[in-house]
Amino acid sequence: MELFYKILPALLALLSGLAFTGILMYEKGSAMSILRWAIWLIWTFLLFAILGFVNSKTNSIITGFIVLLAMSFLMGILYLILAPMTLSWWSNDSLLDVFIAGLSLYFVGIAGYIITYNLLDHENPFQYLLLSGSPAFLLPALIFVSYELWMKIPALRYKTWTYPVNEPVPRLVPVETVRVMMNFTPVPGKNEPFEGYEVEYPGNTTLGQLFHYFISFHNKHREYRKKPIQFLSDNQLPLEWMLFKYSPQRKKIILDTEKTLFENDVKGNDIIYAISTNPIRS
Known part of the structure; x- marks a missing residue:
């Protein structure tokens, strides 16, 4: 036993x-x-x-x-x-x-x-x-x-915005405007230093339309056009843009270009950053 x-x-x-x-x-x-x-x-x-x-x-x-x-x-x-x-x-x-x-x-x-x-x-x-x-x-x-x-976890990839070269520049109606600081990289592939200035845009317009207008305005302005914002790559393909802001805790918040400023919770005196990169070919 x-x-x-x-x-x-x-x-x-x-x-x-x-x-x-x-x-x-x-x-x-x-x-x-x-x-x-x-x-x-x-x-x-x-x-x-x-x-x-x-x-x-x-x-x-x-x-x-x-x-x-x-x-x-x-x-x-x-x-x-x-x-x-x-x-x-x-x-x-x-x-x-x-x-x-x-x-x-x-x-x-x-x-x-x-x-x-x-x-x-x-x-x-x-x-x-x-x-x-x-x-x-x-x-x-x-x-x-x-x-x-x-x-096997796929790399995190955010939805980007490209300049709509075949679409007319949107006309903005100054209603419910929001004053923000728009900072951008004039050439792709460089996260800094940022350039920019203060603008005032309607808060009920999509961020993509606002940025389309911003680039067009910047590149046609007699002072700013001396250093235009590049929106096409060397191969004449639209650059990919990512727009974001920082929370009070310095956490990066990616902004949706298909949503309005209000929907993106952008408030007065917020700073919006725009980074451009060369297009990724699939």
Whole structure:
């Protein structure tokens, strides 16, 4: 009976590992090579069994924990390296493959560790506390998958405004006007220094129309036209503009050029910044 209680935790871990293998077999079907996967399970069982034997020879909890933690992490790295080389159905792009297969190997390995450790009659009241270092086997997979998912996050791209070269300059009606400071970059690709001056525009007109008028007015003014605002690239393509302002906490707030000043929550004496960039070809 004593022997049964010693191997019971190992049997439970082994059954858990085989359960995850069953999930893999169900999902992969005939594409999964049972023989190759069985070899993986056996090798993992043996490696963890050897690790259990090594730890059974030390009375130091700290040393045993460090050994189990380090070796589990190393085997987790080997799993990620060798799996795509030996398992044709395994893909590191699949969360199912990486984690379900990893959990299957992990529990089978823990079964090997517990059997060896317990059968050597190693009386250690903290033997199961040592197992807290074993999940390090899955840590490389977690790091790898997290990095892959992070790399797949699309780059943040704001909606930009381009000068409507084929549209007439809008006529502004001075109703409900708002006085703002309009700062801009005269040439693309330079975030600073900004140039600009104070203007007064109707607050119920879209920001895109206002900026269209602003560029046209600036480039025709006898004083300002000496340094015109460039709105076409060297290839005669419309530049892309992003307009923004800062909150009182100095947080950048991107303005929607299809909304009015009021809808963009632009108030009197606010400073609007306009940055131009060369068009991005898709």
